[in-house]
Amino acid sequence: MRRFGLIGHPLTHSFSRKYFTEKFQREGRTDCVYENFPIPSLDELDKIIAAHPDLEGINVTIPYKKSVIPYLDSLAESLPVAACNCIRISHGIKVGYNTDIVGFEKSLVKGLMPWHRKALILGNGGATEAVRYVLEKLGIGYLVVSRQLHAGSSLVYSQLTEGLVGDYLLIVNTTPLGMYPSVDESPPIPYEAIGSKHYLFDLVYNPEKTVFLMQGERRGATTRNGAEMLELQAEESWRIWNS
Numbered sequence: 462m463r464r465f466g467l468i469g470h471p472l473t474h475s476f477s478r479k480y481f482t483e484k485f486q487r488e489g490r491t492d493c494v495y496e497n498f499p500i501p502s503l504d505e506l507d508k509i510i511a512a513h514p515d516l517e518g519i520n521v522t523i524p525y526k527k528s529v530i531p532y533l534d535s536l537a538e539s540l541p542v543a544a545c546n547c548i549r550i551s552h553g554i555k556v557g558y559n560t561d562i563v564g565f566e567k568s569l570v571k572g573l574m575p576w577h578r579k580a581l582i583l584g585n586g587g588a589t590e591a592v593r594y595v596l597e598k599l600g601i602g603y604l605v606v607s608r609q610l611h612a613g614s615s616l617v618y619s620q621l622t623e624g625l626v627g628d629y630l631l632i633v634n635t636t637p638l639g640m641y642p643s644v645d646e647s648p649p650i651p652y653e654a655i656g657s658k659h660y661l662f663d664l665v666y667n668p669e670k671t672v673f674l675m676q677g678e679r680r681g682a683t684t685r686n687g688a689e690m691l692e693l694q695a696e697e698s699w700r701i702w703n704s
Contacts, residue, residue, distance in 0.1 A: 463493045464515045465702065468506065468529075469522035472499040474641060474667060476691050477520050484699075503532050510550060518702035519548040520695075523637065526587020533557040537701075544590035547698045558701050561591035564694030565664075569595065569633075572660050572683045577631040581606055581621075583648045584636035585613050588664055592633050601631065606650075618649045626654035632677075634663045639671035647672035657681035666691055 467477045481495035498509050503525055510516055521529050526544040530536070533548065533555045545557035580603040582592050589605065596603045604615035626632070632655075638646045655661070661677035666688040674684040 462515050463517055464496065464513050465493070465518045465520075466496040466498050466509075466513075466516065467520045467522060468498045468500055468503075468509070469525060470499055470501050472497045472522070476666060477522075477695060480692065480695050481699075484695075503529055506532050506555075510553065510555070517550055518698065519550065520698055521546045521548065521587075523586065527590070530557060542590035542594050544587040546587070546591075546694065547701060549701055558698075559591055560694040560697035560701070561588055561690070562594055563697045564690040564692075565591050566595045566598070567693050568685065568687075568690040569662060570599075572662070572685050573599075573631075574658070574660070574683075576658055577660055578602065579629045580604075580631035580633060581626070581629045581650075583632065583634045583650070585611070586635060588635040589613070592635055592664075604629065606648075621650050623651045623654035626651050627656070630658050631660045632662070634661070634665065634671075634673050637665065639663070639668075639673050640665045641667045644668055645672065647676065652676040652680070655680045655682050659683070661685075663687060664690065 467475055475497050478495050478497050485493045526546050529545050536557045540559055542559055545559055547558040547560045549556045578601055580596055580601050582589055582603050582605045585605050585607040605613055606616055606618055607614040610617050634648055638648050655677050659682035661674055661682050661684045663671050663674050664687040665671050666686050669686055677684050
């Protein structure tokens with residue numbers, strides 16, 4: 462049996478397990494299985510690998526995308542950021558990759574317009590690393606907004622003025638705010654400054670329309686959720702595990 466899985470905590474809702482289980486069924490891959498491993502600490506990682514010698518690949522989600530790196534044996538040469546959401550395991554050797562980069566870029570560019578030259582990134586967690594890298598690659602300037610000012614952050618939410626939001630026409634939410642079951646939550650930004658030239662991208666995929674996206678949609682903004690990004694990064698993980 463070829464075994465794959467997802468680590469994170471908590472794993473109350475897993476896109477990856479559902480996606481890969483349906484993929485394996487659709488493609489008739491009876492020799493493949495995908496499991497959730499909700500571990501409270503990364504100290505459990507090697508125990509999981511030891512208990513499942515047929516484990517070939519792991520996806521990594523909140524809150525371990527950054528903190529997992531010291532637990533890896535090496536990083537892929539193609540890993541340009543300090544975050545990992547995909548691990549390839551071969552003979553017990555753990556190699557880290559980031560497939561969020563591919564997923565985010567391919568999904569983001571479908572809604573980009575020439576006037577989307579400055580972006581606000583909401584949140585400074587593991588997913589932010591991929592977003593920053595893609596924006597830099599595309600030549601889009603950005604500010605990182607977080608609850609507290611720390612390394613990597615540009616400003617805190619209370620510093621977001623209507624003028625600033627009106628000037629930064631691409632807004633990317635990398636936080637879990639609004640994710641099921643807390644569907645009434647949203648990043649605390651001045652939504653009244655959003656207009657028809659704005660592009661709001663939410664990495665959350667469940668629900669399909671978060672409060673963040675609905676606020677933008679009401680004001681004529683282009684909106685996109687994280688569903689396509691997740692599918693693209695999953696397929697990139699599958700490519701890596703089979704390369």
